[in-house]
Every structure is written in C-alpha cells, then in structure tokens.
Amino acid sequence: MTQISEKSIIHRQDAKEFIEDYWTKRAPGFKSLRREELQSEKMRQWQEEICRHLPVEKPLKILDIGCGAGFFSILLAAKGYDVTGIDLTESMIEEAVSLAAEEKSNARFQVMDAEKLAFPDETFDVVVSRNVTWNLPHPEKAYVEWLRVLKTGGLLLNYDAEHGKYHHGDFEKEAVYAHKDITKEMVEQCHQIYHMLDISIFDRPRWDLDILRKLGVSACSADTTVGRRLYPKKDKFYDPAPLFGIVAVK
Numbered sequence: 001m002t003q004i005s006e007k008s009i010i011h012r013q014d015a016k017e018f019i020e021d022y023w024t025k026r027a028p029g030f031k032s033l034r035r036e037e038l039q040s041e042k043m044r045q046w047q048e049e050i051c052r053h054l055p056v057e058k059p060l061k062i063l064d065i066g067c068g069a070g071f072f073s074i075l076l077a078a079k080g081y082d083v084t085g086i087d088l089t090e091s092m093i094e095e096a097v098s099l100a101a102e103e104k105s106n107a108r109f110q111v112m113d114a115e116k117l118a119f120p121d122e123t124f125d126v127v128v129s130r131n132v133t134w135n136l137p138h139p140e141k142a143y144v145e146w147l148r149v150l151k152t153g154g155l156l157l158n159y160d161a162e163h164g165k166y167h168h169g170d171f172e173k174e175a176v177y178a179h180k181d182i183t184k185e186m187v188e189q190c191h192q193i194y195h196m197l198d199i200s201i202f203d204r205p206r207w208d209l210d211i212l213r214k215l216g217v218s219a220c221s222a223d224t225t226v227g228r229r230l231y232p233k234k235d236k237f238y239d240p241a242p243l244f245g246i247v248a249v250k
Contacts, residue, residue, distance in 0.1 A: 004200045015137045023089040031095035034069040060125040065114050066132030070096030073107035086112035115142045122151040130159040139199050156248040161241035164200030205244045212248045220248035
C-alpha cells in the first residue's frame, strides 16, 4: 500500500456516499462501544475536559457535529445543557436515539451534513465534535458552516487526530483497542477514505488553526495533550492516533 501524499489522493464524485456507507456498517458496533464508554470513567473525564472550556453558570445551547452514536451529546445533556446531535449517517442517528433512550437522556438528534448545516446563523453557544474532520471531503467548508451557526463569542471545540497519516498501511494498529471489531475489509475501506480526502495530507492541527484564523475567529489554540491525558492506558477505548483538541472563539 502506498504512502499518503498529494500524488496518492484520488478524488471521487461519490466520496460522501462512500464514507456514509462505511459508517453505516460501523453503526451497531459503534453504539456498543459508546455505551461501554458512557458507563466507564471516560464519561466523567470527557465531561471535565469539555466543561472546563465552557462558561459557568450559564444555560448553553450546544451542537454536537458528527455525533455518531451520541456519546458527546448524551454526556453533555447529563450536565444540563440543551444539546442537539447531528450526523450524516442515518444508521448512526438511529443508534444515537436508541442509546439516548437507554440513558434516559433528553439530547435530540437529526440526520444532517456537517458541511451543510440546516440551522440559522448564530443558533448555538457551543459547537463540539470528535473524530469528524478527518473524514470530511471539504473540511474548510465545514469550518465555515460551524462558525456560521455559532453565536458571536461562541466556542468551537473540535477533537480529532491525523488518522490517515497515523494508521495508514498498518492493519495491526487499526485492528486493536477501539478498532478490534473492524474487519480487514472495513479497514481497507477506511484506507480508501484516507486516499480520497485532501485532509489526509495536511499538517494538523496547524492546518486547522491557519484556516480558523483566516476565517476570522477572535482566538484559537490547539492542545496536543488530549490523547495521552484521556487515553493513557491501552484499553478497549484506546486509539493509538494522538488526539488533539482545537479551541476557538468566534
């Protein structure tokens, strides 16, 4: 398998459909893993990680982009916030609704494209996401949309990793820990996603900060310690790709 480079990127007209198909296959197992994560110490750790950035003693309307099976949405709703989760994949939203019902959560969920949000300008106080931007065909367009729906002074928290660079060509890294139930065929489909998307070759999180500054945020920074702080042990939730956090204020 070739290394990811600008020359190795092959754009596809059906990129979103291909990516949606991958996550549709992942949805049932993803729900099971997120259920376990919600019932573990990780729920509290993520609540603390996110909430330390949020203004205190203020009701907040939060948008969880690419919510998957609803992990962020559910843990933030449990802290009393008004949370809406969106995901491109209908099967993921079905799993999120089901998991929220199990957890007696009032988080709401909608099928929606992260690059084309159906919300009015300045709707949300906070936008959060986890492991979303790495598999977007047009991440800069996504950032434009995310900032559009944020209120002036609102907060963007984006947690992601250079998954394409880190995992590429190494099935052993993909097939253990949080990815242990992924078949070799699904790993290959994921590798194809890496080669479809320009973001796979970007130097992140520097690229993200450059884009956000160009889009006019009032402040932004990157925390590259998130992965080793929240996932220090190689347990069932561990992902060897180093997670970083982007914090931006509109």
